[in-house]
Amino acid sequence: MSGRLTVIGTGPGNPDQMTPQARAAIEAASDFFGYKPYLDRLQVRADQTLHASDNREELDRAKAALDLAVSGKHVAVVSGGDAGVFAMAAAMCETIEHGPAEWRALDFAVVPGVTAMLAVAARVGAPLGHDFCAMSLSDNLKPWDLIESRLLAAASAGFVIALYNPISKARPFQLGRAFEILRTVLPETVPVVFGRAAGRPDERIRIVPLSDADPAFADMATCVIIGSPDTRLIERPGMEPLVYAPRSAKAAT
Numbered sequence: 001m002s003g004r005l006t007v008i009g010t011g012p013g014n015p016d017q018m019t020p021q022a023r024a025a026i027e028a029a030s031d032f033f034g035y036k037p038y039l040d041r042l043q044v045r046a047d048q049t050l051h052a053s054d055n056r057e058e059l060d061r062a063k064a065a066l067d068l069a070v071s072g073k074h075v076a077v078v079s080g081g082d083a084g085v086f087a088m089a090a091a092m093c094e095t096i097e098h099g100p101a102e103w104r105a106l107d108f109a110v111v112p113g114v115t116a117m118l119a120v121a122a123r124v125g126a127p128l129g130h131d132f133c134a135m136s137l138s139d140n141l142k143p144w145d146l147i148e149s150r151l152l153a154a155a156s157a158g159f160v161i162a163l164y165n166p167i168s169k170a171r172p173f174q175l176g177r178a179f180e181i182l183r184t185v186l187p188e189t190v191p192v193v194f195g196r197a198a199g200r201p202d203e204r205i206r207i208v209p210l211s212d213a214d215p216a217f218a219d220m221a222t223c224v225i226i227g228s229p230d231t232r233l234i235e236r237p238g239m240e241p242l243v244y245a246p247r248s249a250k251a252a253t
Contacts, residue, residue, distance in 0.1 A: 002072050003068075003069035003070050003071060003072045003073055003074070003075070003106055003107070004069060004073075004074045004075065004106065004107040004108075004109075005065060005066060005069040005075045005076075005077065005092070005106050005107070005108050005109075006025050006028075006029065006074075006075070006076050006077070006108075006109045006110070006111060007076075007077045007079065007083040007084075007088055007089045007092050007108075007109070007110045007111065008022050008025050008026060008076050008077070008078050008079065008083060008111045008113070009022065009079050009080075009081055009082040009083035009084070009085075009087065009110075009111060009112050009113025009114075009115070010022055010026075010038065010041060010042070010078055010079065010080055010081075010113055011080070011081065011113045011114040011119075012080065012081055012114055012115070012116050012119040012197075012198055012199050012200070013041065013080065013197060013199060013200040014119075014199035014200055015041075016199075017114045017119065017199055018113065019111070019112070019113060019114070021111050021112075022111050022113055025076060025109075025111045026042060026044075026076065028074060029048065029074050029075065029076035030047070030048060030049065030073050030074045030075070031048070031049045031050075031051060031065075031068055031073050031074075031075045031076070032044065032048065032049070032050050032051065032075075032076045032077075032078055033051045033053070033061050033064060033065040033075065033076070033077045033078070034051075034052065034053070034061070034077060034078035034079065034088070035052070035053065035054070035055045035078075035080075036052035036053070036054075037080075038078050038079065038080045039052050039078060041080075042078065051064065051065075056140075058088060058091040059091060059094070059095055061077070061088075061091075062077070062088070062091050062092050062094075062095035063095055063099070065077050065092075066092075066095060066096070066099065066103045066106070069106050070102050070103065070106065077092060079113070080113075080116075081113055081114065081115040081116050081119075082112050082113045082114065082115035083110055083111065083112065083113060084110060084112065085115045085134065085164075086134075086136050086164050086165065089110045092108075096108070116164065116195070116198065116223040117134055117162035117164075117223050117225060119195070119198035119199050119223075120162075120193060120195025120198045120205070120223045120225060121193075121225065122198075123195060123198050123199075123203075123205050124193050124195070124205060124207060124225075124240070124241075124242065124243045125234070125242035125243045125244045126242075126243075126244040126245060127160055127191070127193060127225050127227060127231060127243045127244060127245055128160060128162070128225070128245065129244055129245040129246070129247060130160070130228075130230070130245040130246065130247060130248075130249055131158070131159055131160070131245075131249065132159055132160035132161065132162060132245070133154050133159045133160075133161055133162070134161075134162040134163075134164065135147070135150060135151065135154070135161060135162070135163055135164070136163075136164045136165045137163055137164070137165050137166050137167070137171070137174045137175060137178060138164075138165040138171065138174075139171065139174065144174070147174070147178075148177070148181055151178055151181050151182065152181055152184075152185065155181075155182050155185045155186055155226075155228075156185050158228045158229065158230065158249060158250075159228060160225065160226065160227055160228050160231065160245055161182075161225070161226045162223060162224070162225050162226075163175070163178065163223065163224040163225075163226070164223060165220065166178075166215075166218045166219075166220075166222055166223075166224050167215055167218050167219060167220065167222075168219075168220050172215075175215040175218055175224070176215040179210070179213050179215070182210060182226060183210060183211070186210055186226070186228075186229065187210070187229055188209060188210050188211035189209050189210070189211070190209065190210045190226065190227045190228065190229065190231060191207055191208075191209065191210075191227040191231055191233050191243050192207070192208055192209070192210050192213040192224065192225070192226050192227065193205070193206070193207050193224065193225040193227075193243060194206040194207075194208075194213075194217040194218055194222055194224055195222060195223050195224070195225065196218070196219065196221050196222040197221050198223070205240070207233075207240065207241060207243060210226065213226075225243075227243065227245070228245065228249075229250075230245060230246055230249050230250060231243065231244070231245055232244055232245075232246060
């Protein structure tokens with residue numbers, strides 16, 4: 001079987017943040033499957049074909065990509081950020097697990113990319129410099145009560161928390177509820193970073209204390225980083241503050 005399937009993380013959107021490995025994988029592919037805004041970021045040749053689909057069609061996209069790869073094509077499935085962080089690599093593996101044997105026989109690879117929380121963190125200092133976790137606030141594939149329990153557990157354990165998929169028109173309440181939960185266990189002074197489109201021309205970074213965190217500061221292009229009680233803020237005259245997590249941490253109380 002000569003077909004190949006590569007899942008590519010193209011980074012947060014700034015071309016300078018795409019890895020050389022990702023560029024090489026894009027150069028080698030014949031066909032690309034992905035959410036249209038991600039495919040629009042690619043510079044492809046006339047002999048390369050784009051297959052765009054909606055962001056909620058992951059499994060259908062995965063099946064179509066696998067079928068084309070089985071036919072002998074070198075197929076790339078494209079994700080923004082890192083393909084393995086709340087993105088298409090997991091959808092591809094899930095589809096392969098439940099699909100025909102020929103899908104398992106494909107040459108399959110995942111190419112990592114810079115994920116949103118790393119791009120946002122780099123813009124404000126080092127908020128992920130000590131223990132942290134990443135969570136998606138989308139309850140499309142998991143129950144909301146599970147999200148609430150994980151938020152409470154992570155904050156109580158002293159983790160810095162990076163939130164993906166914080167809010168959308170279809171899910172307007174989750175981020176506000178998340179802040180309510182976090183305020184029950186975290187000091188109101190804990191820094192919250194709203195990082196929208198980090199590294200792109202439409203970038204917007206906002207740093208506020210948890211007491212002032214407002215869901216209106218975010219959209220689906222935003223990654224929200226909530227500090228821990230150990231997180232530090234360094235004020236700088238005439239410049240934005242630096243946010244960082246000290247390399248040491250206090251014992252839990």
